[in-house]
Amino acid sequence: MCLILFSYNDHPAYKLVLAANRDEFYGRPTKNAGWWDDQPNLLGGKDLKEQGSWLAITRDGKFAAITNYRDPKHIKADAPTRGKLVTDFLLNDHTPEDYLKNLQESGSLYNGFNLIFGHQNEIFYYTNATNFYDKLAPGTYGLSNALLDTPWPKVVKGKNKFNNLLKAxxxxxxxxxxxxxxxxxxxxxxxxxxTGIGIEKERQLSSMFIEMSGYGTRCTTVITIDKQNEVRFKEVSYIPENDFSTSFKIS
Known part of the structure; x- marks a missing residue:
């Protein structure tokens, strides 16, 4: 993901509301959102190149979402895929606290990332850019390719729009x-x-929805978890085109 907006325990009807855009190369093979055939408790899109995900949730309410941290001076060509950080948390019997320990020990192996993870009653943020973590307080947050709530234009605009919907x-x-x-x-x-990529790329990547040659926003996903633990999941994929929506009760 490259833009994640979410409200945690900050709405009278919902424990979590999350809306996000995934930005990726158009040619990277992807399976659209759905319940995974080989992991039927996992719901989300799948990166078919490395078998990870950028945003997913389980039937018992665990979820995780990742963005890259933009740092072109410190790219490791042989770094492991960051999408596995999402699935490793969701598919294993980790508590969020246990997973934080794993991230602090192994986070430096990866290229820069931000990870939002937890469940409907407890959410954590971790970034390997500074080896920092935080157990998030109730509130509304925005995340792109810098640290959480860094006021990039797309984050500021996105949070304003998101807050207007939450309040109204x-x-x-x-x-x-x-x-x-x-x-x-x-x-x-x-x-x-x-961020060291030049003014033209900074300009092209500054919008909430990105449209570039060969690269851009591939899908938009919205997840809500209400106070009765009912989950609604909707994803609109643009490349390839597909709409998917489902709902379920957290088990």
């Missing part, structure tokens, strides 16, 4: 959130971060 609607409007995440307006140059 008791029943979170999933379709409206997906529409908001299709915002492809570029940020003004004076608001762009400097």
């Amino acid at each position: 609607n008791h029943d979170f409007p999933v379709e409206h959130a997906i529409k908001d995440l299709r915002d492809n307006h570029l940020a003004p140059d004076q608001e762009l971060p400097d």
Whole structure:
């Protein structure tokens, strides 16, 4: 994922509301969201190149989502795939606290990443960019390719739109959130971060929804978990095109 907006225990009807865009090369083979054939308790999209995921949830309410941390000066060509960090947490009997210990010990092996993980009652954030973790307090958060809540233009705009939907609607409007995440307006140059990739790429990557030659937003996903532990999951894939939605009760 390259933009994740989420509200944790900060809405009268929901424990969690999460809306996210996945940005990736168009040619990277991907299986659209669904229950995995080989792991029937796991729901999410699948990276067919490395067999990991960028965002997934289990029938018992564990979930994880990852973004890359943009740091072109410290790219390791032989680093393991970051998508396995999502599935390793979800498919093994780790508590979030146990997994944090694993991340702190092995996080330096990977290229830069941010990981949001936990379950509907407890959410953690970890980044190997600074080997930092935090057990998140109730609130609304935004994450792109820098540290959590770094005020990049897309994060600021995304959180504003997201908060407006949370405040105006008791029943979170999933379709409206997906529409908001299709915002492809570029940020003004004076608001762009400097991450070492040059002004033109900073400009192209500044929108919430990215459209570049060979690279861009591949899908939008919205997950809600209400106070009765009912999960709604909807994903709209753009390349390849597909709409998927389901709901289930946390077991």
